[in-house]
Structure formats: structure tokens, C-alpha cells
Amino acid sequence: MLNGVETMIKACDITKNYARQSLPVQAVRHLSLELETGKLTAVTGKSGCGKTTLINLLGGLCPPDAGHIEVNGIRLDTLNRRQRADFRKKTIGFVFQSYDLLPHLTAKENILLPFSLNKETPDLECFSRLAEALELTDCLDAWPSQLSGGQQQRIAIARALIRKPAIVLADEPTGNLDRKSGIRVMKLLRECQQLFGQTILLVTHDLDLARQADRLLVMEDGEIIQDIRKQADVCEVFVKE
Ligand SMILES: Nc1ncnc2c1ncn2[C@@H]1O[C@H](COP(=O)(O)OP(=O)(O)OP(=O)(O)O)[C@@H](O)[C@H]1O
Secondary structure (H helix, E strand, C coil), X not given: CHHHCCEEEEEEEEEEEEEECCEEEEEEEEEEEEEECCCEEEEEECCCCCHHHHHHHHCCCCCCCXXXXXXXXXXXXXXXXXHHHHHHHXXXXXXXXXXXXXXXXXXXXXXXXXXXXXXXXXXXXHHHHHHHHCCCHHHXXXXXXXXXXXXXXXXHHHHHHXXXXXXXXXXXXXXXXCHHHHHHHXXXXXXXXXXXXXXXXXXXXXXXXXXXXXXXXXXXXXXEEEEEEEECCEEEEEECC
């Protein structure tokens, strides 16, 4: 737990609007949310309901049009662009839907990128463990363009986890994986969460994986319509009227 904060991410009445072909789209509407430190939360919902927008807002990749977001006790709107980028680099590991691997770096260099960006010595023990857990040992010297979508996705996951960030935000981290690999990734996320106390938010369409999370949020039209918390054997369910 960083700075003893029990709520790692707090969104207060946030709204995000886009314009599509001159028509307004409200991707996230008046959404409030608190994510507890050290918990794994899954977000699910139909395509276009605002999941990626929400994850991008919570990670400080784009600002809300209204409302505000606190991460680890810091209001993101009090940081300038450079401070926000620095904060993200140090605190959050992202897995993007599009993987965002750098094409001129090998798989291994891509995984170790968070260390080079932070000018830190790479943790090679953690690297080996992740490469093995994600079955990447045979492709570490390959360029991203030589790898399958599933391999690229697993590299993106390793890159997000390698520095053991306090927060992991993962957009469809199993979207391109077969069932067995998807289960393995979920197991790895769970292990990281338990070992390092990470706060993990993952977007998924896979309800079987989503149900393994500590908490499941269901979105519709930019709002959270269900908030299901697993507490030992008890399941607390909130449904928006
Ligand atoms: N940059 C953008 N410009 C215009 N509209 C956008 C932009 N990004 C998202 N949207 C719109 O905002 C809404 C929410 O999009 P978002 O990508 O957050 O949904 P999603 O639930 O993640 O979808 P998917 O499951 O397909 O990834 C959609 O109507 C989408 O078309």
C-alpha cells in the first residue's frame, strides 16, 4: 500500500465527451468510483459502453471534461502534463488493447522498457519469471512484427508487470489469447496482486475471467450499472435503478 492509502483510485462524478462526425458522444457519464488498494477489479459491458475511456481516464491518459480523479491520494488535475507522465511512469503499468510495442525493440527490450524509461537497473530475476510464466522464453530476441498477436499481447502484459507498479490497468489483456493462455494470464495477475499488493483493473469481455476478480463492474452507456463485490463467500451486489 503506497502512502497508506486504502483507496488507490477515486473518480468523482467524471464525464467524458467526444465528438464523432460532429455528433456528441458521452463516453463516460457522471461516474463515481472508488477502487480499493490491492484489489483486482474487472470491468465488463457491451462494445462502446465506455470501458476503454474509463481506463484511460483513471490512468490519467486523458482528462475528464467534468469531475476529477485521485490516484494514490493525488488529484490528477493538479499535475501538469509532465508531472502526470512522470506519475504514470512510476505508478501505473498499462496493457493497451493495441499492445503498443515499440517496433524497433526486441521482445526482451520491450519488456524491459519501463526500466530504461525510469533509468533503472533491470530486475532480471523478475524478467525471467515473467517470461517463463507467460511462455515467452522462445521469442525474446524477435521483433514485434515477427510475433503472433497472442505473443505480442503477452509481451505487453510482461511489460506492464515487470516493475511491479502499484497499479495495473489492463484493457482486454486476454482478448487475443486462447482459453488456456487467458486462464494463465489471469492466474499471473492474481499472483502479482497477492505478492506485491497491486491494485489491478482489467477490462474483459470474458465473463468467466471477470467472475474471478474481487469485484466486477458492469458498464452500460458510460455508467456503471452493476457493482458486484466478492467477499469470501458473500457476494454483495449493487444494481443501478
Ligand atoms: N477518440 C474518440 N473520438 C470519438 N469517439 C470516441 C473516441 N473514443 C471513443 N469514442 C466513443 O466513445 C464511446 C465509448 O468508447 P470506448 O472505446 O470507451 O468503449 P469500449 O466499451 O471500450 O468499447 P470496446 O469494448 O469496443 O473496446 C463509443 O461510442 C466510441 O465510439
